Amino acid sequence: MARAVMAAALTLPAALSAQQSERIDDWWSPGQGTPLPERANYSNAGGMLGVFNQAGVLETKGHAFFEPLGSNGRACVSCHQPSDGMSISVATVQRRWQATAGRDPIFAEVDGANCPNQPRGEASSHSLLLERGLFRIGLPWPPRDANGAVIEPEYDLELVSDPVHCNSDSEYGITSATPTVSVYRRPRPVANFKYFAYPRGPGLGFNIKDGTPLDRDPETGYPSTMNIMADAREPTLKQQAINAGLGHLQTQGRLSEAQLKQITDFEAQVYVAQAYNEFAGSFETPSAPDSLGPVAVANGVPGLGDNLHNPVFGFYESWKREDFDGSADGADEFKASVARGSDVFFLRQFWLKDTTHINSIGLGNPLKRTCATCHNARMTGMDLAPGWVDLGTTNYPTWNGPRTFTEDSPLPVFKLTCKPGYKTHPYLGTVVYTHDPGRALISGRCVDIGAITMQQMRGLAARAPYFANGSAKSIAEIVDYYDRRFNIGYSEQERQDLINFLSVL
Amino acid sequence: MPMTMARTSLLVTAMLVGHFAVAEGERISFVACPVVRDTATVPCFLADNAGTTYYLGIQQDIGADWFPPQLNHKVLVEGYLSGDTVCGGLEIKPIATSVLPTVDPACNTILPAEPGIVAPHAERGAGPNGEVPGSAPRRAPPPPPEPPFAVKEFSLSFTFDDDGLIAREFGVLARAIEYAKVSKASAIDIVISRGSAKLSSGEVINEDPSAVMRRERLIRRWLAVAELPTATRVSIKPMGEPLPADGRTDENNRYIKLTITPEKR
Numbered sequence: 001m002a003r004a005v006m007a008a009a010l011t012l013p014a015a016l017s018a019q020q021s022e023r024i025d026d027w028w029s030p031g032q033g034t035p036l037p038e039r040a041n042y043s044n045a046g047g048m049l050g051v052f053n054q055a056g057v058l059e060t061k062g063h064a065f066f067e068p069l070g071s072n073g074r075a076c077v078s079c080h081q082p083s084d085g086m087s088i089s090v091a092t093v094q095r096r097w098q099a100t101a102g103r104d105p106i107f108a109e110v111d112g113a114n115c116p117n118q119p120r121g122e123a124s125s126h127s128l129l130l131e132r133g134l135f136r137i138g139l140p141w142p143p144r145d146a147n148g149a150v151i152e153p154e155y156d157l158e159l160v161s162d163p164v165h166c167n168s169d170s171e172y173g174i175t176s177a178t179p180t181v182s183v184y185r186r187p188r189p190v191a192n193f194k195y196f197a198y199p200r201g202p203g204l205g206f207n208i209k210d211g212t213p214l215d216r217d218p219e220t221g222y223p224s225t226m227n228i229m230a231d232a233r234e235p236t237l238k239q240q241a242i243n244a245g246l247g248h249l250q251t252q253g254r255l256s257e258a259q260l261k262q263i264t265d266f267e268a269q270v271y272v273a274q275a276y277n278e279f280a281g282s283f284e285t286p287s288a289p290d291s292l293g294p295v296a297v298a299n300g301v302p303g304l305g306d307n308l309h310n311p312v313f314g315f316y317e318s319w320k321r322e323d324f325d326g327s328a329d330g331a332d333e334f335k336a337s338v339a340r341g342s343d344v345f346f347l348r349q350f351w352l353k354d355t356t357h358i359n360s361i362g363l364g365n366p367l368k369r370t371c372a373t374c375h376n377a378r379m380t381g382m383d384l385a386p387g388w389v390d391l392g393t394t395n396y397p398t399w400n401g402p403r404t405f406t407e408d409s410p411l412p413v414f415k416l417t418c419k420p421g422y423k424t425h426p427y428l429g430t431v432v433y434t435h436d437p438g439r440a441l442i443s444g445r446c447v448d449i450g451a452i453t454m455q456q457m458r459g460l461a462a463r464a465p466y467f468a469n470g471s472a473k474s475i476a477e478i479v480d481y482y483d484r485r486f487n488i489g490y491s492e493q494e495r496q497d498l499i500n501f502l503s504v505l
Numbered sequence: 506m507p508m509t510m511a512r513t514s515l516l517v518t519a520m521l522v523g524h525f526a527v528a529e530g531e532r533i534s535f536v537a538c539p540v541v542r543d544t545a546t547v548p549c550f551l552a553d554n555a556g557t558t559y560y561l562g563i564q565q566d567i568g569a570d571w572f573p574p575q576l577n578h579k580v581l582v583e584g585y586l587s588g589d590t591v592c593g594g595l596e597i598k599p600i601a602t603s604v605l606p607t608v609d610p611a612c613n614t615i616l617p618a619e620p621g622i623v624a625p626h627a628e629r630g631a632g633p634n635g636e637v638p639g640s641a642p643r644r645a646p647p648p649p650p651e652p653p654f655a656v657k658e659f660s661l662s663f664t665f666d667d668d669g670l671i672a673r674e675f676g677v678l679a680r681a682i683e684y685a686k687v688s689k690a691s692a693i694d695i696v697i698s699r700g701s702a703k704l705s706s707g708e709v710i711n712e713d714p715s716a717v718m719r720r721e722r723l724i725r726r727w728l729a730v731a732e733l734p735t736a737t738r739v740s741i742k743p744m745g746e747p748l749p750a751d752g753r754t755d756e757n758n759r760y761i762k763l764t765i766t767p768e769k770r
Contacts, residue, residue, distance in 0.1 A: 204679055204730070208567060211670020211678075212723065213730045221732075351615070354577060362671055364564050364573025366541060366615065368548050421715035423668070427577055429608040 026083035030075035042083035046461025050275030052294035064259035070249035073105035085459030090133035115166030132470030279334035341501025381457035395450035405433035529588030538612035549592035560594030601756035603665030654767035668719035688767035700759035703752035
């Protein structure tokens with residue numbers, strides 16, 4: 001019985017691959033000016049993604065999120081495509097490369113190339129974007145605080161290898177006139193923000209993980225949730241939009257207040273989630289689990305999930321089938337698999353070990369808990385506390401690629417050596433090799449080396465690859481990563497059930 | 506003393522966990538690798554010292570009064586023997602534990618669950634939270650301070666060599682800042698201690714001077730966002746020399762003390 005479910009689910013991506021390859025019409029070009037419907041579905045490997053504009057049909061003509069505002073022809077929508085869960089999949093990137101011979105604005109030299117110094121139009125110049133969906137994030141070195149003052153880093157940073165020739169570049173690199181550290185990251189989904197980027201009221205704002213003050217909204221002075229960016233460098237959606245305009249869009253100056261309001265208003269009301277599966281049908285029927293589909297996400301209540309009373313992703317009782325007699329059809333089997341996968345996510349215990357900002361914050365090392373311990377924010381599965389953690393995706397030894405920094409990697413490798421007198425990385429010690437120092441490039445702190453803000457888990461099927469560095473090509477690779485990282489030992493059925501569960505979120 | 510599966514008599518315990526008996530109420534202080542003992546529910550954290558196994562506590566949550574130690578790090582254990590045995594070790598209660606900062610890969614022992622070894626009841630277990638819906642119930646905030654105002658002291662405690670402010674201390678700092686604001690403090694005098702610990706072996710270990718520096722950096726970050734009255738004078742005195750260890754209350758000597766002097770009326 002379970003084997004049949006597994007087989008059915010495993011054939012799904014192949015069955016839909018032809019359909020997916022024809023998705024070119026889903027592409028949203030900057031300035032195309034067509035209305036964005038209140039509710040739209042887009043096909044993907046897991047079925048269909050639903051996009052819901054809670055404020056109703058959006059006229060995109062003249063709208064700052066959808067119009068090219070800078071010199072490179074990009075709009076926000078370029079890299080935050082509705083069809084791709086308001087991110088952009090590597091498959092879409094590759095299709096745009098083929099369709100435009102590399103002339104699409106997403107390949108702009110500023111960050112769509114491995115380095116701005118490389119010739120546009122040659123695939124090798126854009127290898128990280130084409131192969132992993134990674135955009136270059138150039139960050140000032142040493143770090144600066146919100147007022148532009150230098151933060152004295154707690155570590156020395158050396159470049160160990162530079163396969164894409166940017167950090168070593170005389171114009172764009174670490175020793176250039178404007179010293180810059182380039183790391184390469186996936187665009188995060190612009191949706192479902194009420195669950196993790198909500199405005200906090202007045203108050204001191206303690207980071208519950210270490211007792212430091214949360215960053216402030218520069219306009220209100222109120223603490224931020226610090227969960228928007230991979231490195232938490234932007235405290236609000238508005239600040240993100242200001243700097244994304246200057247950086248990614250190459251605007252001549254700061255976006256106007258009216259433009260910023262348009263962008264942040266749109267971002268605050270757009271919701272995405274998978275809405276349909278070939279076997280299970282629509283997720284938006286009365287008998288479907290109550291947290292599936294974008295409308296359910298829009299109508300949910302933010303907060304901390306509680307596994308038994310108010311689970312992060314709701315209840316799946318209506319899809320559970322304990323009495324299969326072998327005659328059940330594919331729909332029932334798939335639904336039952338998803339329901340079991342939900343139980344794996346919420347109930348299957350394992351040892352969480354050596355994870356900075358999880359084990360190191362007072363919970364103990366190891367911690368015997370479940371996926372939902374860290375993925376605790378309702379509807380999104382983010383960490384409601386500031387969610388940057390060193391999961392092991394960026395620091396060596398990695399569990400998702402070369403185990404040591406001496407092996408070939410398409411990404412740059414840095415050696416960070418903590419200076420005396422500072423707390424070191426809690427599990428890797430004084431010297432850490434990494435291809436993305438993560439939060440440490442903003443905070444300057446050794447304890448933050450390799451810490452990346454947890455990603456939301458909605459619309460996964462629409463936006464592969466996964467993790468900030470695009471190292472997991474599929475949902476299956478996400479599950480396998482965790483299995484390796486924490487030595488969980490999933491059974492084949494648990495693995496497939498969890499994959500199916502994640503594919504419907 | 507009631508007998509349960511988790512708690513047995515001291516006499517039996519001495520035979521089970523070590524080669525010498527220890528007395529209830531005896532002070533114990535040592536540095537060792539923590540050992541994790543799995544159970545049917547939450548894991549227990551133990552530590553072996555001089556041939557005796559001690560029970561430190563169980564896995565809890567971030568709002569708990571006690572935080573478990575960490576594998577890959579040694580732990581400083583300070584406290585008093587309760588006379589009970591829990592989870593296969595002599596219970597230390599009250600207890601203070603400090604995760605020592607140096608990474609030590611040798612500290613990496615997880616023992617499997619065994620019949621008869623039972624962890625104490627955990628309010629927050631290893632699985633779903635079945636007892637406390639949602640997050641931990643919020644305590645009602647204390648009433649705002651009211652005049653007449655007097656000189657008042659607030660103390661933030663830390664573990665050995667650490668500068669992390671744990672959740673239970675947030676309220677102390679919040680009340681101190683509020684008191685300074687409401688009383689229009691003329692002065693905040695801050696003392697940052699450097700602690701030490703006298704171990705049961707007689708050895709004394711001192712906090713690294715960098716712990717004082719890091720605590721100072723933490724309190725300065727808070728002062729920068731606290732929006733204190735502009736007339737408030739702030740002085741910060743980091744200790745250079747460690748406070749002497751007495752082997753009885755050393756865990757209380759790692760602190761930031763804020764003495765707030767209200768505006769003179």
